[in-house]
Amino acid sequence: MGEQATLFIDGEAGTTGLGIRQRLAALPVTVRSIDPVLRKDAGARYDMMCAVDLVVLCLPDAASREAAGMVEAIRAEGRAAPRLLDASTAFRVDPGWTYGFPEMDPGQAAAIAASSHVANPGCYPTGAIALLRPLVRAGIMAPDFPVTINAVSGYSGGGRAVIEAHEHDDGPAFELYGLGLAHKHLPEMTRYAGLTRTPLFVPSVGHFPQGMIVSIPLHLDMLAGRVTGEDLRAVLTDHFSGSDRIAVADAQDTLSADTLAGTDLMELRVHCNESRRQAVLTARLDNLGKGASGAAIQNIALMLGLASPAPRAA
Template structure:
């Protein structure tokens, strides 16, 4: 049976990449709205209720409006906005996050796609909290840099459109300086931390790709865990996963640097444990494509699970 899929917001950055991944597939039928009727509520409602699965690539308020238009209980919804990432009744779409999460996604009709930064942060931190190596009460800091595509059309224009009044030559920009980034609640809520992490995001002058880093003073933690302890906890958490890989300590030690564009075009997430055992310090790093495992790739993976298809199809 062919699954009918409607991408609401297919003209946006994430929507375009999802469509690119889905369009060659014979097991799916992609539904599209006439561009002239995109703001026609009746036309949208017809497609939203006539699809087997809907992927929302919209701003938060527009995503909420779209959900309100769906009255067909058989329609499965994946929302790529931040509107429902900590909402009751919605399943968090990070299948590798915890035991049972994949089954929860597969059995849900309402799935919230994770944010790109939270994907890396949760992947690094949650296993350590669950293993008792990192107390839930610990003050955690996360530093990250993303390609400018993560900021959507407006930011892409800033970095690419030389005719724009907002065009910038900045090589690097730290932002959310008041610590009010909208991903913080998601990061805290899905790791079990008792306090919001201190999040220091930045954007670099490249289109896509991301590094998320959590520095830890291991010698200050209760139990004084070693690099080996941290690595073992992460490796155990993701053993056998297709899209999440934990680099060996030998591989991490051999690296002289890390390219944020290293996994572009993929749905992969790679975790590294760097550090100095003598100093009792660690740098935990997640590498991913902010438009892959951080957005469109994750949405396709969740779609596959929800519709009973091969999880890796299109990826």
């Protein structure tokens, strides 16, 4: 048996980094760490990057760009540079990086496996792209369709200030945010859903730690042909057939956002009223599971040529 692949999480003390580190117990890899005192020391980080096969960046955008620059400097010196998986938004629409949503298209997992630079998807875009891209590719939804996306997430993905505000019994029950309509996830949603018109996206955060629902309302008569809810469901079912993480489930009258908390699963649904010719598409997932750390584990396994571990289930 050969030596295990080595991996360094730059930013392992953050929410996503901790989730990845915990899930890595399911993969045959060796995780290297630097002394916490030196976690911001550029020299120590550079030396560690030189010594591993894969670097996972769990950093703010600016810091991720700086860290990626370190890897390019290693390559410029003629040394063996590690592969990169970035969990920030810094490179998600960069043409030099592969988008790390393995189920997005039939060939996406192979593209991730062959890539030296992979951008882990955002949590909201994972749900939105899963619902929209199959419809656009099937010709049911025009690329310039006026899409509206509403979403609610647990507070764990909101950063330190949001987490601290909610980790009290008197924390806010529910908040809309991003009402400047320029959320940082919009570029990847637009590109990878296959849209030419930027969606209207209204995110929110609830007073629960983990979980997410992304919902997209539709007037069926605005889609191509006389489509039904069953047509939409069939397209989604066909697109994600064979996936062990994404399932098309039966419609429900009510949905709780935190049902899949702690898992790496995502459920897609088509809720339809045929007499009114209206539908609501929903994606339910854990914002820290399939929406972050769970997706990263899939990508790490692909990039290192390892069997993907079974997803965490409810």
